[in-house]
Amino acid sequence: MRGDARPGPDSDFDARLSLGDFVVGQSDDPLTPPAGFTEWREAGAWEAELYEPNMLASADARTQIEYDGKVHPVINLCSYNYLGLANHPEIVAAAIEALRKYGVGACGSPTLSGMTDLHRKLERAVAQFLGREDAILFNSGFGGALGTISGLLRKADVAIMDDRSHLSLRDGAVLSRCRIDRFEHNDPESLDEALRRRHGKRRLVIVEGIYSMDGDFASLDQLLTVSEEHGATVMIDEAHSMLACGENGRGAAEQFNAESRIPLIYGTFSKAFGALGGFIAGPQETMDYLRLYAHSYVYSCALPPAVVAAILKGLEIATSEPELRERLWENASYFRAQMNALGIDTGASTTYIMPLIVGDRSRMYRLGHELRRRGLWVAPVDYPAVPEDRICFRACVTANHTRADLDEALNILDDTLVPHLLQKA
Ligand SMILES: Cc1ncc(COP(=O)(O)O)c(C=O)c1O
Structure with a gap:
């Protein structure tokens, strides 16, 4: 993370570039990354902060991660702990x-x-x-x-x-x-x-x-x-x-x-x-x-x-305990229906894994930080993991999420993601 108060996006970050642009290099030393990679990484340090966050507790529905140099409580829509077994x-x-x-x-x-x-x-x-x-x-x-x-x-x-x-x-x-x-x-x-x-x-x-x-x-x-x-x-x-x-x-x-x-x-x-x-x-x-x-x-x-x-x-x-699966599926249906009602595009999802499609790299990273600041932890998914027009956040709902967790997550999305999607429309 860069020094000052709260760093923002770097104007040098070229959002037109992605991992797909640095697969092959010209150097004859295999330890040297392709030209431009290191500069691109440095300029994208703020964006990269959304990756590899330090989790400070178990992968439960609510957990803590390190963000902005501090212990940061979050609603966790990032972990694959679908039945809540990781911390049972x-x-x-x-x-x-x-x-x-x-x-x-x-x-x-x-x-x-x-x-x-x-x-x-x-x-x-x-x-x-x-x-x-x-x-x-x-x-x-x-x-x-x-x-x-x-x-x-x-x-x-x-x-x-x-x-x-x-x-x-x-x-x-x-x-x-x-x-x-x-x-x-x-x-x-x-x-x-x-x-x-x-x-x-x-x-x-x-x-x-x-x-x-x-x-x-x-x-x-x-x-x-x-x-x-x-x-x-x-x-x-x-x-x-x-x-x-x-x-x-x-x-x-x-x-x-x-x-x-x-x-x-x-x-x-x-x-x-x-x-x-x-x-x-x-x-x-x-x-x-x-x-x-x-x-x-x-x-x-x-x-x-x-x-x-x-x-x-x-x-x-x-x-x-089949009720664990029932709770998972109830939570997934509720959360997806509520997101769709807010106008969030969840693509073809019919399960507890849901893309929240943004379709624009710069917008996704700005929103990613906003969501994280507000205490909602979703995964940023960039190209080439998904096509450019489906750059998204990915949310995973679990059996351990309460209705209150999901409603709070929906409120945060309504305040942050939804206005951006309306702008785009
Ligand atoms: C569809 C699929 N197969 C295989 C794997 C690899 O599993 P693991 O993370 O346990 O190594 C993953 C990981 O996310 C996956 O999504």
């Missing part, structure tokens, strides 16, 4: 108990020495919960996607993915060196064309339960029908939908009655589980293979046992 007292107690018994780290790859009885218990619990033959745990969601896709696909294969796919899925395909094709977001005709174009040896269609920037569901039924017509295998990323969707929390696949049509289910423990890590669940022979060929599994340390204990307790709570 029973889960914290389970983690502390495991911490006392097992210490901090697993101190080895699961293949060699990092596997504990708790890890095994969680593998079985996840597989049983999802009705799959086996499941593998990864120490990060990103690593799970990377390891699974690169572990399964080879050069002659084809990965066909939605053009809004998460980078972990795309990077997994890039790492596998398979051929990659994309279909237009949620468009079965476009998937059909991609499958007609691409006749790889083996084809994996990759979809997400809920898309993490737009907050919309995959059009599962139609996309599965097309994949089935072409005999392509489907993998679903349930990162944002696992535990929070479906009658029993088994994700979007359960919600849309599609579980038996999807052989490979990938999810993370970093969202509704409120913890960390990822998993893949599916047929025994596939899991047996991946246990040896998913590099992020074999060559990376196992999850800390205390985290595994927390996930186990979280699974128990989330499956025995």
